[in-house]
Amino acid sequence: MSRVDDDEDGSRPLAVRRQAFDLDEMERLFRDAPAAVAWLAGPRHEYRLANDAYLRLVARPALVGMTVAEALPEIAEQGFVRILDEVYASGKAYVGTEVPVRLRRPADGLLQERIVDFVFQPVRDAQGRSTGIFIQATDASQRVGAQAALRESEAKFRAITNSIDQMVWATLPDGFHDYYNDRWYEYTGVPYGSTDGDAWSGLFHPEDQKRAWAVWRHSLATGDTYHIEYRLRHRSGHYRWVLGRALPVRDEQGRIVRWFGTCTDIQDIVDAREVLSRSREELERQVELRTQQLLQAEEKLRMAHKMEAIGQLTGGIAHDFNNMLQGIVGALDVIRKLEQTGRTANIPRFVEMAMSSAQRAAAMTHRLLAFARQQPLAPQGVDLNALVQSLRELVRRTAGESITLDVQLEEGVWLTRCDTNQLESAILNLAINARDAMPQGGKLTLRTQNVTLPPTQLGPDEVLAAGEFVKMTVADSGTGMPQDVIDRAFDPFFTTKPIGQGTGLGLSMVYGFARQSGGFATIESRVGEGTAVSLLLPRWHGEASDGPVVQPVSEIGQSRGETIVVVEDDDVVRTLAAETLTGLGYRVHVAANGAEGAALLNELGAVDLLLSDIGLPGGFSGKQLADAARASRPDLKVILITGYAQEAMDADLLAQRIELLRKPVLIDVMLRKVQDVLRPR
Template sequence: MMGNQSFARLFQASPAPFLVLKPDAPRFTIIEVNEAYLAATMRTREDVVGLGIFEAYPDNPDDPAIAGVRTLRASIEHVLASKQPDTLPGLKYDVARPDGTFEERWWSPVNSPVLDENGEVEAIIHNANDVTEQYRAEKALRENEARLRFMNELDEALRSSGDAVAAMSAAAQLLGRRLGASRTAYAAVDVDSDAFIIHRDYTAPGIASSAGTYSLDLFGPRAAVDMRGGQTLVIRDVAGELALGEGRETFQSIGIDAIVCCPLVSGGRLAAMMAVHQDTPRDWRADEISLVEAVVERCWAHVERVSAESRLRESEAKYHAVANSVDQMIWLTRPDGFHDYYNDRWYEFTGAPYGSTDGEAWNGLFHPDDQERSWALWQHCLKTGEPYHIEYRLRHRSGQYRWVIGRAQCVRDQNGQIARWYGSCTDIHDLKMAEEQLRELNETLEHRVFERTAELEQAHEALRQSQKMEAVGQLTGGIAHDFNNLLAGISGSLDMMQTRLQQGRVGDLDRYMVGAQGAAKRASALTHRLLAFSRRQTLDPKPTDVNRLVAGMEDLIRRTVGPQIAVETVAKAGLWSALVDPNQLENALLNLCINARDAMPNGGSITIETANRWLDDRAARERDLPPGQYLSMCVSDNGTGMSPDIIERAFDPFFTTKPIGVGTGLGLSMIYGFARQSGGQVRIYSEVGNGTMVCVYLPRHHEEEVCEPEVVPTLPRVDSRGKTVLVVDDEPLVRMLVVDAVEDLGFSTIEAGDGPQALKVLRSDAFVDLLITDVGLPNGMNGRQVADAARELRANLKVLFVTGYAENAVLSHGHLDPGMQVVTKPFDMTVLSNRIQGMFDD
């Protein structure tokens, strides 16, 4: 039979899987197979030809329920006996893979006999079409239909449930029966105690209920993590998957050997759980797990919807109750402006029958003169969504028209579309009438108010002038007192020197000269304090490391405050730099420490602390500073403290709480002036009996301090031959002293009394090597203007400014051009001479 080559080629080329069996029951040896069959069964010719069909294709040993070999053998034996073809409509017959594992397959086999000339079975042709995908599609369709029927049944049960517990209990019963579970339970979670409560559950016959209260943590970390993380918990074998101490005991104590538990998470918190229990290990399929999750999702959506509807009904009831409890008329409209709700006040005011003003009928209750404008505005608001706000006259139930104010605001949905309009009407008729009366009254009152305001302004101006004169009187009185003492010492010393010269007793002159010079120096110090308070002292600002400055002052401060006072410094690491006059900052620090010492007559402690400060808008306003970066230097004590009224006056010049003869009352005034002139601020924080803290705030400077070598105070004399100095000062005595000092150094001098005279000299051919000029000059030019003009004429001319105080604007706020310096009156003549020599040396 098989010798026919044409048939053999046709057999091998057929796309249908065929093999030929020898009728040697029960072996049924494979004597031929085509390529389609080999491909379908993942075999080669050598694997199967010569073997019995059931040797080549055995049953799947891992599926004890499979009956592939038995069913196929019965069909082949039937063909052999009946000599008729036999068709099997659907046969599960798994096929072994090359690696020995089995792949699920479904076949539609047809077994046909081949008879010889005697009518006996010569061979059996086995044709097996693979219908696995068709079977799976049909099975999925059946399962999907069953699932849809189940979900419809679930929806019906949910619709008939009145609350969340009833809905979940109904769902648990349906789900338990569908899956053939031992138990199905719904649990509500108490978010405060992290416990969950099972009110009732579905149980199969013979299974105990799990109703009760449980702690989630007792079920082990795996269950707790999955539930709180919103993940479905799947355990197929509690004993095999959970060790002792990991929740196994709790699961088994309530008869759970396998579980699928799906959490319900609301607002990021675990709110409830739905669990399916099995009292024996169970290999949960993916479709079973997904069904549990789908049921939970459907149930939770139902619960949320029912809760939302309940909340909406409750909210509407509350709204109506509130709307009917207020005095205003309340109304609502649809997005198109159709009025569909009025509260009771509307009907009480208008006397209209209930429902008669729905839609657009409300406009007929308006005064005829107000209808057109109110309707036009309402239509505009409906189109634009702008708030509705208008005053109009509305017909009262009495038949009279009363003024009301109408307001309405739209509410938009999540897409920005208008969902509703909420409006109100308020009776303002009495108010309008009162306003009219008030306007009439105001016409007569305006003139009286104007007159009274003028009187008050005059009184305030008089009070301000009085306060100003009181401050000036206190300031001038203090200055006069101190300067009279100093002038008395200077004048008396000069008188005695004159008397001794007339007497020829020159031996006593030094004593009087020293006394006069001492008084002059004290007068200079007092002047500097006054200038510091007025923020017009001469400063020499430099980038300064305040921590280093405080450390350098620490020994001096300890000696000054004495052994009864403990001094502690708290230096901020990485403290920012400040652009200040270090000498003035040292004086300020020493003054603050002396004040602290005087506040602790029985001893105590002083703390000096530095810090970096970021001042935002609020903090900067509290300190009267621009917002930005500052560093602070604070001096604290645990002394007697200060009352609010003392703090308020602490910066006033000559104000002091110390005994007569102790202090000048200018210390804090000087510190305040220095801080403000440096761009900073001073603040006092104190309570009576609880000590005081004074903080100096200075702006951050972005350049670090440069440590300069100590300068020897005396300079070698320079060669003065051929050098000429132009001296400009309007005070003849001062000009004379400066000229004498310059000429004592061997320089030539030219004098000028003001700026114009100086410019004549500078425009001439006269040699000028140094310009010494007073800052405050008469006749239209100050010293800075003279210097600038001189630099235009002589670019490299050196300039030394001499001034009684440094006008910041004139001297560019302390920033001078190269070759310019400042010396402040009164000055020691030796200091002036050294400064002049130093400038020529440079």
């Protein structure tokens, strides 16, 4: 008779088959487990099993048969073997959370710190005695790093929002308020956290609650900008008018993920509106009470406009001057190298490049001083008619054959006193603008006349006294300007010309010169009918009047014939980069804008390095060009050059393996950076 626990053929006991199956299944599950797991046997903690995830974590190819101290001596040095001893002896598990563990890299023998979550679980026999330890571990480095980055980001966000005057708040997509900056609590005087959720509406004036809720619900339902004026209870107990405004933040699918909003105290502005809406008699009674408040509100508004203009001015100056300095510094650097090596034949060419950039910088400085009304002037008595006559031929040649010049000089035009050179420059600037406004040809008119003006309001606090003026008008029959362009035409760096074709300082220089000379300028224009710009200068009753030392550097080595694409909109900077790189044996291809650079990269085969300015014309930045190029060339080396101080964050670029140079940069510095980036790793 066969036993019931034997195989059907009686060849092997069934219990043995089950045990073998269980061990095989257990080993497979152990090996394929997603977490890092290992099984240690005996008091010496000998590895009996370790899955692939565990081997990757400790950076070892094999561990079975070795003790922990033998396989991972750095672990023993950090006290983990002692913990294993305690777990084995006590039979109690040990749990470690976000524990720093230094593991030695086989490649170079250096210790690399990882953040690990792990469990040391004792394994017992049927009598409850420890026979080994089961280890489960998870590499938490990325999670901990992400949490740290999130905390840093949140800290920066709070620092930024708490540094501004407005009350800032944020909500979840359904409108649940979960954040207010310190200004909110300072303004309202309520305890922190007391207005979370929908409790904020309790601070609204009772008459405004229904209307404010309706507007807010509409924005939540449609995603439209939230914009409303309502009364908010101040910490003083009084209600003050505020302007509430919020915008939604959307994810890549267009879904709203948060709302960010602000509240701005506009009580002074509301008071001013109420005063203006009253009768004349009431207005007169309130003028003395409100004058100081109105002046303060106007001062805040003027300061806001001034800061906007300063921001625009400094940004434009930084970009243009850094380009010019790059041309000067780079050309001089090449000249020095040519002299050191005895190759003097090409020196005149680079001297011309440096001079060209220097002259552009001088012209920019000249225009900036004119705009700021701080330029040194040499005023003298000027016969405007005689001056225009002397400029007639120059203006005619400048305008071109397609434009008819009409000079209308009123007889007996008074003398004025100003800087003759500046006046000539202003007239020529206006003539060039007029020419550009008539691309198909037309009529250019230069006209002089005497005018007597009453007191003239030039600005909120600026009135020009009545008097006699000489008027110089430059008119064209060109495209004309809409009113919004006229309103900004004298603003610094405002231009309607494409990038690279105008600095936006021409008209602001003209206006600055006129004001510094005691006069002013005006613009009259209609779209499709032409433009007339007039300089008005005061009548005069007198008579008419006839770098730092550059240290030597070591020689730059020759290339191995790598291919480099250089993208730079400034001609001098582009030429300097291409010439010097070619001289070292690199195969250099150049482009003047982002679109040309992209086309060049598509045409070329293998490319070793992209060297590009960040700020490029045509709406395609150097960073965007690098991203597009790396889509098909993931290993492409990239160096970006910028003329702005904060145009890109070095840390962000470093994370993307992108090098950054800031203009002006010495040619040797650029060449060394190129060679360093291209050096085999």
